[in-house]
Amino acid sequence: DTAVSQTPKYLVTQMGNDKSIKCEQNLGHDTMYWYKQDSKKFLKIMFSYNNKELIINETVPNRFSPKSPDKAHLNLHINSLELGDSAVYFCASRIRSGNTIYFGEGSWLTVV
Amino acid sequence: AQSVTQLGSHVSVSEGALVLLRCNYSSSVPPYLFWYVQYPNQGLQLLLKYTSAATLVKGINGFEAEFKKSETSFHLTKPSAHMSDAAEYFCAVSEFGNRDDKIIFGKGTRLHILP
Numbered sequence: 001d002t003a004v005s006q007t008p009k010y011l012v013t014q015m016g017n018d019k020s021i022k023c024e025q026n027l028g029h030d031t032m033y034w035y036k037q038d039s040k041k042f043l044k045i046m047f048s049y050n051n052k053e054l055i056i057n058e059t060v061p062n063r064f065s066p067k068s069p070d071k072a073h074l075n076l077h078i079n080s081l082e083l084g085d086s087a088v089y090f091c092a093s094r095i096r097s098g099n100t101i102y103f104g105e106g107s108w109l110t111v112v
Numbered sequence: 113a114q115s116v117t118q119l120g121s122h123v124s125v126s127e128g129a130l131v132l133l134r135c136n137y138s139s140s141v142p143p144y145l146f147w148y149v150q151y152p153n154q155g156l157q158l159l160l161k162y163t164s165a166a167t168l169v170k171g172i173n174g175f176e177a178e179f180k181k182s183e184t185s186f187h188l189t190k191p192s193a194h195m196s197d198a199a200e201y202f203c204a205v206s207e208f209g210n211r212d213d214k215i216i217f218g219k220g221t222r223l224h225i226l227p
Contacts, residue, residue, distance in 0.1 A: 033214065041150075041200055043217040056214060090156065099144050099163050099208050101215050105155035
């Protein structure tokens with residue numbers, strides 16, 4: 001019954017690999033986000049989508065490519081992983097007419 | 113542009129003492145303000161939010177925050193700290209209403225509870 005679910009929760013991979021993190025929300029929301037939390041716990045927005053349309057792209061390297069097949073899903077694909085990509089990635093969602101963003105449990109990515 | 117400043121990256125209080133975590137914001141329009149908590153190796157949980165209704169907002173786990181427009185502050189308090197309150201706390205601001213709206217986080221405050 002998780003409202004915003006992300007998979008996988010933990011991912012350890014080697015430099016240069018390509019990986020994806022999936023996100024699904026069952027709240028009926030129309031806006032979804034990806035946030036990155038770095039090693040200092042700082043949370044920064046990466047992308048937002050509204051009804052499958054990209055709205056925000058915050059100077060993220062183009063190795064990161066979000067994909068929204070429908071408004072309930074927002075996946076994050078990362079090419080050619082680098083050590084600096086190690087972080088916690090949070091998916092989130094909200095209804096545009098609302099004022100609260102709901103976060104997933106996070107995906108811990110470690111690049112070795 | 114909106115922003116959030118949390119004063120003190122680490123705060124230590126004794127169990128049973130008052131918890132006060134400080135947050136100041138900057139916003140060009142009346143903001144929405146939030147406090148989130150993150151326990152170790154867990155996700156973000158919403159503690160409380162201010163959405164232009166009552167200026168004193170009560171949240172979960174006994175926390176509350178007061179919106180003070182004149183001071184551009186939204187400090188988080190709890191009368192009596194418990195060991196289970198040890199966590200990272202994030203203040204956040206948003207100006208929902210624009211197409212590219214988002215939530216902006218402060219850098220977080222780690223709360224330590226001393227026995």
